[in-house]
Amino acid sequence: MSVTDSADVVATLRRAGCVFAEDEAALLIEAAGADPARLDQLVAQRVSGTPLEYLLGWVEFRGMRVGVRAGVFVPRQRTGFLVEQAVSEVTADSVRVVDLCCGCGALGITAAAELTGRGCAVQLVAADIDPVAVACARENLASLHAPVYEGDLFDALPAELCGHIDVLLANTPYVPSARVADLPPEAREHEPLVALDGGADGLAVFRRVAEGAAHWLTPGGSLYVETGTEQVDTAHAVLREHGLAPRVETSEEYYATVVIGTRPI
Known part of the structure; x- marks a missing residue:
């Protein structure tokens, strides 16, 4: 099912067990830009268990956005x-x-x-x-x-x-x-x-x-x-x-x- 707006994204992430669903939804929507298909893809990947940082391409660490990619340890x-x-x-x-x-x-x-x-x-x-x-x-x-x-x-x-x-x-x-x-x-x-x-x-x-x-x-x-x-x-x-x-x-x-x-x- 297509995810069309912020409320849909939050609800989908929450059902998948994401504790910070609202925060993650905002970040995924930002990452997708104005591309609904891209947003659907990102949400589906997140629901399947892909780390959020891999989907965003960065992790916030001590106030900086540091690039990460699939297969790299995500700093805690x-x-x-x-x-x-x-x-x-x-x-x-x-x-x-x-x-x-x-x-x-x-x-x-x-x-x-x-x-x-x-x-x-x-x-x-x-x-x-x-x-x-x-x-x-x-x-x-x-x-x-x-x-x-x-x-x-x-x-x-x-x-x-x-x-x-x-x-x-x-x-x-x-x-x-x-x-x-x-x-x-x-x-x-x-x-x-x-x-x-x-x-x-x-x-x-x-x-x-x-x-x-x-x-x-x-x-x-x-x-x-x-x-x-x-x-x-x-x-x-x-x-x-x-x-x-x-x-x-x-x-x-x-x-x-x-x-x-x-x-x-």
């Missing part, structure tokens, strides 16, 4: 707390920022924008193992002339960055393998498994990042990673094992937990 709003923490702790006039496991590049681009906005010079580099994510991030970071490398964690980065990273943002997967099946269908059926599955205890990729961070961070530089609350103690132990000073920040507003490891000066 709670991860904005990670960026907030990293940005708030920068006191230098210039910094080297690396967005590792960058996905669409949302963490790097928003951190760079916020730091630049307060007069800090930012050298931004991003990397991801997924070629689809790399292509998406390159589009998003093109205006900043920030390179995006494809490869496995630190192997993707230029050697000259080793020991010179001030801020390392790493949105590593932290869902334990056994719990991936419990994720909402939007995530497990559409987003790449490599961006969701964190191994047996959810911290397999985090361990590798922590090990590398001990060498790639500049003295006084910090690694910022989101984890689950039940993973904090293990994450702390991993950071200490690799010579990083650990601490944790939590936010009730974001429902987020960020583990931070700083390389001693």
